[in-house]
Amino acid sequence: MATAPQPEILTAFEAAKGFMPVDEGLALYAAAVEAGALGLPLLEVGTYCGRSTVLVADAARAAGVTALTVDHHRGSEEQQPGWDYHDPETVDPEVGLMDTLPTFRRTLFKAGLEEQVIALVGRSPQVAAVWGGPLGFVFIDGGHTDEHATADYEGWAPHIADGGLLAIHDVFPDPKDEFTGQAPYRIYLRALASGAFTETTATGSLRVLRRTGAGI
Ligand code: SAH
Ligand code: MG
Helix, strand or coil: CCCCHHHHHHHHHHCCCCCCCCHHHHHHHHHHHHHHHCCCCCEECCCCCCCHHHHHHHHHHHHHHCEEECCCCCHHHHHHHCCCCHHEEEEEEECEEECCHHHHHHHHHCCCCCEEEEEEEEEEEEHHCCCCEEEEEEEECCCCCHHHHHHHHHHHHHHHEEEEEEECCCCCCHHCCCCCHHHHHHHHHHHHHHCEEEEEEECEEEEEEEEEEECC
C-alpha cells in the first residue's frame, strides 16, 4: 500500500480551504514521500491556502528535506471576484485584492508544519528564473491558462533530478470534464512527448510522472 499521512495531517488537510480532493491528495502524498528519498527539496506551484502544501510539507518532514511552495497569493483568473471559484473571504479589504497568504500561514501553523516550508511569494516564472538547484519533486497546480501552465512546466521541470517526480493537477483529457481549461492536460502531454518523463500513477485529475530521460 502507498504511504499514507498520519491522521492528524489528514485532518489538517481536510480542514484547509482549497481545491485538492482527498483521493488525489493521498496520491500526491505518496508521490512526495517517494520523491523525498532523493534527498532533494520538494516544490509546489500554487499554494493558495495551503491545502495541498500540508501534504507536501509532511512528506518533506518524513524525508528530512525542505518543501518550497510558490504563489503570488493574488489568485488565479477563475478565483477573482465574479468568477466561479471566488471565495470572498480571500479578499484583503484594505487593498481590495485577493490575498491568500494569511490563510495559508494559519493552515501551516495549525498543521504544525511551519518549519518544513519555505513560502516563495511571487510569480512562478520569475521565481523559477532565479532558482538554481535540483529538485526531487515538482507539483504543478498554478494558473490554468496556457501561458501560466506552459511557463510552470518550462520554468520548473528542467530542475527535476534524474528519478525525480513531476506531478500535475487538473489534467482533464476529455474537454467535457474540465472547468478551467485543458492547459494542464497539454503540459502533461508535452512532458510525455518529450521522452524525458514516464507516467507512474493517475488518480482523478492528478498525474505523476518520473524523470527517466534528459531535457523537458
Ligand atoms: N494547491 C492548492 C490550489 C492552488 S489554486 C490547493 O490544494 O488547494 C492555484 C493557485 O495558483 C492560486 O493561489 C494562484 O494565486 C496561483 N497562481 C496562478 N498563477 C500563478 C503564477 N503565475 N505565479 C504564482 N502563482 C500563481
Ligand atoms: Mg488544482
